[in-house]
Amino acid sequence: MTRLAIICLVLLAWLPVQADTNQPVATALLLNEKSAMTLTAGLEQYAHPPKFAGKFSSIGSGGTTFLMNHWAAEFARLYPDVEMDIHGGGPADGLPALLDGKVDLVPMSRPLPAEDIARFKKKFGYEPSQIVVAQDSIGVFVNKTNPLTGLTLTQLDAIFSSDAKRGGGRPEFWSDLGVTGPLADKMISRFCLVHAYGSPVYFREYVMQGSDYRFDVQLEPVPSSLVQAVGADDAGIGFASVMFATARTRFVPVQAGDGRYLLPSYENTLSGAYPLVRPLRIVFNRKPDGTMNPAAREFLRFAVSRRGQQLIALAGSYPLTTEQQQTALQVIGDAP
């Protein structure tokens, strides 16, 4: 009887592992052209004035600036006389510049911290405005040959942080994460973006509870390089926005609060069920009477429009819902 029970348990443990090794590559999770068009069909279209000139500048998070560049390319075709200075480099440069009045827009991949809001309010007498311009999730990437079936936040913390505050131990080999087969005895190669991007900052605050990264985490300058590093190294793991998915990587399902292991799909991102969801935002200075840089206002209106959302959906990001679009348009407001 005991033997029979053991056999049944082994079979139950083996079956899901077998099923999950056939998971699709990461690019299969992104929206295709048809889905992108369908999901944005209900959004309000951008009604642009026939001729417009002006200038605005932007400095902020690399990931959101990546989307800004998509909008800017199209916006420049609509308004050749609008001058745009759009730079990444991280919100650490952008927020002081916004306070100094040197920039009009600060793209961010996390909400504006309370202390920054307080500093802004102290200087201008009103709070900064911020709108959500795209949905996004941080995907945990592994090589497409990696059979890992899922990770908890505790395991993710243990993989990347120096002191594993969540108590996940210190995994060094893939077998420490339950992986069997040829990969089991290989050391885990950890990849992380430089801190000019919002995702490592978000990950440190939310997953690692403020801990520092391990000293052997390899820093990559841009997200495409990080995801490629994982695709070229069968023992690699890293995290970045889902929009940088490639055919040599796949997403690892992450355990949500209800115990389910979820992928960073559009549905799981929209519902907030996936644990590493982070809406991408733009912070800007809009006076209480509605006054703001007109070129920046037009740019924001274009960004949240149907055309703007289609552009980023085709580039791999997740578009806004109609409710989110309306909320954003209300915050932007019309010219006084």
Added chain:
Amino acid sequence: MILVCLGCRTTGHVGQTPAEQRAERERASERAKSAGSFQASLASGKQQLSIPELDQLTYGYADRYYMVMSSAVDAVKRNNPDPTQRRLAHQIKLNGVLSMYDIVSGSDSYSETLDLVVSVTLESIVLIDENRAEQMFGDRAPGLIKAIRTMRVEAWELAAKVLNQDQLERLDYVILEWRRTHPEVNEVAFVKFDNFAGTRATGLLTELKAGGGFLAPLSEASQEMKDWRRLTERAFWYSKRAPNIAAIQAEGAVNEILSAPEISDMLQTADRLGKTAEAMPQTIATERHAIFSELDARQTLLTNSLGDLRNIMANADALGRTATLLTTNVQQTLLLLGDTLKMMDTVGQHFGFDKPPARPFDIQDYNATLAQFNLVLTNLQQLTLNADQVAQSEGWKRTVQSLTESADRRVDHAILGLCLVLGLAFILAIAYRFISLKMERRMASNKQEKP
């Protein structure tokens, strides 16, 4: 010539007239000046790199690229039986090295750096991210993937010495965006930064020249003076590597010629002819051996058949003699019997037996009966032979086997049923024993409670 031809394929701006390109460059230049000075004001105090230092870095990078990629490609080609894979691998090496030497021996260090990053990054995107290397080379791909990944990392490390973080991000964006809008281009090694004109990256080069990154800006006067010296250095550097390039090009040309359909057909025909000629002695020997074996086998068969025939004839002869003897004896017996009966008839008449006259004895009746008896025997013998043939046939054997298996199954079922019944009986017996024990204990305890 190959260099020129390949270079022509990727130069020129998609969908823009020269006038539009000029206007775009001017606008971008204006934007870049303001952005460059703005970025410079934000840049940290990182040490700036001089142009000669950058030149040395790019020379070193090009030589490492040649070494790393050649090793990886040669590993793919070594002992590879697939000519297509060998040709594709060599093409990657040829394009990559030609492009790299072309870039590094250019006249503008600023452009060189960006071109170098663009070329290697696009190659890595195609071979790694789009999984082309694995699709082309299967199990031999990992070495090549590792090599191109190494070169991409080094290219971006080089770029990080020149560009600030924001510029790196913008460069990454324009490369990804170009690839997204040009997925059909496979030979990406010759794509240059100049191909991104009209995109938001245009200002990047101007920014660099204006000192927007980590490159030390040069005054026009010193630039003019140093350009001549650098040009000479580059010519010398390139000439030293020319033999390598020529060797790779020659091998590539040979591969190209060999992969042409006509040459391929001719080589296959020659190969088939050669193989046929090579196999001829062996084929003849085999055929000869087969013929003699066949003759031997037939001779044995013939001898056996003749022996059988001889035996059959001898047996038939003996049988004939026996039958003749038997017939003669029977006939004699019957004649004697006829004489005896005739004599008895005479005796009967003599003693006045008054019986109705019977048909006189006729020996022909018995002869006819004997002939019929012979026919029956012959038919019976034929029937036996037919039965033997039926018993030897495959269909009969299968039927018998099927019947046997069916019988086995029935027996198995019966045994299984018996086992189940026995098992059930055993379980019932245990249950009965268990229940009876329980009842005994309960009755015993009841008795103890009620003495």
